[in-house]
Amino acid sequence: MIAACCALLLQAGAAVAQVRSVEVRVPRAFGYFLGDLVRAQADIAVDPGFSLQRASLPAPGPLTYWLDLRGITVEESPGRVRLHLTYQTFYAALDARQVAIPGFSVSLESAAAGGTTSAKAEIPGWSLGVSPLREVQPERHDDPAEYLRPDGRVSRLDPLPDMRAALVALGAALLALAALGYDRGWFARPGRPFAKAARGLRRLGREGEGGYREALRLIHRGLDETDGRRVLADDLPAFLDRHPTFRREGPALARFFEASRRAFFGREVEAARASLPWPEVEAGLRRLAAAELEA
Amino acid sequence: MNTLHPGDAKLTDWRASAARFEAEVAKAVVGQARVIRLVTTAIFARGHVMLEGDVGVGKTTLLRAVARALGGAYERVEGTVDMMPTDLIYHTYLAEDGRPRVEPGPVLRRAEDLAVFFFNEINRARPQVHALLLRIMAERSVTAFAREYRFPNLQVFADRNRVEREETFELPAAARDRFLMEIGMEAPRDPEARRALVFDPRFHDTDRLIAEVAEGVLDQARLGAIAASIQMAIQAAPEIETYVVGLWDALVRPAEAGIRIPGIDMTTLVQGGASPRGLAFLVRAARVRAWLEGRDWLVPEDVRAVFPEVMAHRIFLEPVHELRRSEIVPDLCRAVFETVPAP
Numbered sequence: 001m002i003a004a005c006c007a008l009l010l011q012a013g014a015a016v017a018q019v020r021s022v023e024v025r026v027p028r029a030f031g032y033f034l035g036d037l038v039r040a041q042a043d044i045a046v047d048p049g050f051s052l053q054r055a056s057l058p059a060p061g062p063l064t065y066w067l068d069l070r071g072i073t074v075e076e077s078p079g080r081v082r083l084h085l086t087y088q089t090f091y092a093a094l095d096a097r098q099v100a101i102p103g104f105s106v107s108l109e110s111a112a113a114g115g116t117t118s119a120k121a122e123i124p125g126w127s128l129g130v131s132p133l134r135e136v137q138p139e140r141h142d143d144p145a146e147y148l149r150p151d152g153r154v155s156r157l158d159p160l161p162d163m164r165a166a167l168v169a170l171g172a173a174l175l176a177l178a179a180l181g182y183d184r185g186w187f188a189r190p191g192r193p194f195a196k197a198a199r200g201l202r203r204l205g206r207e208g209e210g211g212y213r214e215a216l217r218l219i220h221r222g223l224d225e226t227d228g229r230r231v232l233a234d235d236l237p238a239f240l241d242r243h244p245t246f247r248r249e250g251p252a253l254a255r256f257f258e259a260s261r262r263a264f265f266g267r268e269v270e271a272a273r274a275s276l277p278w279p280e281v282e283a284g285l286r287r288l289a290a291a292e293l294e295a
Numbered sequence: 296m297n298t299l300h301p302g303d304a305k306l307t308d309w310r311a312s313a314a315r316f317e318a319e320v321a322k323a324v325v326g327q328a329r330v331i332r333l334v335t336t337a338i339f340a341r342g343h344v345m346l347e348g349d350v351g352v353g354k355t356t357l358l359r360a361v362a363r364a365l366g367g368a369y370e371r372v373e374g375t376v377d378m379m380p381t382d383l384i385y386h387t388y389l390a391e392d393g394r395p396r397v398e399p400g401p402v403l404r405r406a407e408d409l410a411v412f413f414f415n416e417i418n419r420a421r422p423q424v425h426a427l428l429l430r431i432m433a434e435r436s437v438t439a440f441a442r443e444y445r446f447p448n449l450q451v452f453a454d455r456n457r458v459e460r461e462e463t464f465e466l467p468a469a470a471r472d473r474f475l476m477e478i479g480m481e482a483p484r485d486p487e488a489r490r491a492l493v494f495d496p497r498f499h500d501t502d503r504l505i506a507e508v509a510e511g512v513l514d515q516a517r518l519g520a521i522a523a524s525i526q527m528a529i530q531a532a533p534e535i536e537t538y539v540v541g542l543w544d545a546l547v548r549p550a551e552a553g554i555r556i557p558g559i560d561m562t563t564l565v566q567g568g569a570s571p572r573g574l575a576f577l578v579r580a581a582r583v584r585a586w587l588e589g590r591d592w593l594v595p596e597d598v599r600a601v602f603p604e605v606m607a608h609r610i611f612l613e614p615v616h617e618l619r620r621s622e623i624v625p626d627l628c629r630a631v632f633e634t635v636p637a638p
Contacts, residue, residue: 229633
């Protein structure tokens with residue numbers, strides 16, 4: 001860091017002992033243009049035990065018509081408080097000149113056994129050398145647009161590698177999605193008839209007697225497709241022998257066939273629905289689809 | 296299911312009688328539960344039965360046991376190549392006084408009471424005899440001595456063995472269509488039953504075996520009425536109607552139903568048959584099966600349980616395939632049930 005401007009303030013009285021010195025450092029004190037950020041660092045050497053009262057710091061915001069305080073951060077170590085100040089100047093200078101940055105004061109305190117002792121540290125104002133961006137009287141141009149500086153030229157970026165990488169990533173993502181879908185049985189494919197039936201059931205909604213019978217019919221088709229033949233109620237034991245993965249669904253399937261018989265052939269849809277309500281149809285089909293994944 | 300029909304209690308009683316009937320027949324014929332169930336079904340459907348099978352598997356024993364347990368008047372004839380229709384109807388002989396006499400023959404002897412007519416080795420009889428039988432089966436009546444005899448309770452059981460082809464006459468399609476069922480009978484597969492049949496002396500003396508069967512378990516005279524009330528009481532849901540019609544379509548036009556049997560051109564395989572009468576018989580038998588199972592509505596299993604026996608002999612194949620009929624038709628029936636959705 002270029003140490004430049006510094007001010008040493010020695011104060012009289014009891015406070016002198018508490019705030020030993022205040023020093024403001026800036027990287028440089030000149031050569032600032034309109035809109036530049038000005039960083040400054042204020043070091044306050046204090047007696048041990050003193051710390052900064054955060055509330056006494058100036059609030060970031062406009063200080064004068066040409067100067068904003070953009071931010072202030074504090075770094076405390078024993079015996080020293082360091083403030084990092086960021087200003088922004090909007091001074092539109094016509095020639096190189098010095099402007100004054102106003103000073104401010106902060107409070108410090110020390111909580112000792114006998115009570116709180118507070119002290120004040122004055123951060124002194126300092127001056128900043130600002131310079132104009134352009135001459136006062138620019139060269140005459142017929143077209144006012146020419147007073148504007150042309151845009152800087154930048155080399156064109158090559159988007160090809162990025163695009164290629166994006167395509168590869170997209171392909172990989174699609175592959176992963178397809179693999180996930182295959183595993184979860186999102187698509188209709190041979191070998192997952194119950195997953196297909198479960199999709200059909202979701203599309204079906206839950207309205208009316210017809211819907212219930214349609215749901216049972218979906219499970220029938222799932223069983224038929226699993227077995228490659230039509231499975232009737234009496235075929236259940238043989239079916240379970242041929243497809244042991246569904247064995248633990250045996251009792252549920254038996255109840256399903258019972259309900260299906262009543263609903264379709266006994267013309268007692270309500271009794272069937274009472275013995276095998278809709279949520280059980282859904283749950284049963286979900287379990288069948290899960291069992292099918294294990295096959 | 297819970298609606299009470301008049302006569303429900305009567306049907307339940309009769310179901311118990313049917314179970315007893317089956318148990319009695321099973322005393323004489325071991326390891327043939329399915330055949331016995333089918334015969335019982337045929338009895339309550341009031342349909343004629345043709346038994347088919349190898350020599351010595353117990354066809355005759357079964358039919359004798361059935362006839363005994365069924366009760367009612369019973370007549371039996373053996374088919375022979377020289378048998379003529381008149382031999383069934385008339386009994387001609389020279390009386391003691393040396394004059395020829397004509398008396399009623401086997402069919403007429405018991406006249407209206409005749410309940411079971413048992414035609415052994417039917418394929419040995421000539422077509423003329425088959426024609427007479429056709430009339431007896433279809434109309435349950437025959438004209439003799441210039442008047443018409445009626446047999447309201449008659450049930451014809453016939454058997455034939457499928458081994459011999461010499462000096463036999465294949466039944467005409469019309470006569471076969473009159474049989475409700477054609478039941479194929481094979482020796483039992485169960486090793487226990489096979490051992491018993493061979494070593495247990497009980498099975499060696501058929502007459503004593505038949506004598507063990509209780510006589511007249513079913514009330515022959517009331518069978519007709521009970522059969523009718525079974526047909527009334529067993530309900531068929533619209534789904535069953537759709538299912539049976541679907542089976543029919545698939546059987547008659549297997550190619551359109553998507554049925555494939557390796558090595559056979561499905562478009563020309565089935566030439567005909569599967570008549571509406573056959574389908575009516577099928578539903579009739581299925582209703583009886585539902586009743587025997589203690590239900591008062593039909594399920595697809597009822598249809599499937601009686602289908603091969605009721606339908607197989609009504610399917611007429613292309614002549615090229617007729618010789619392999621015994622392999623093709625069961626495959627076709629199985630494929631039909633594997634294809635037509637229920638419900």
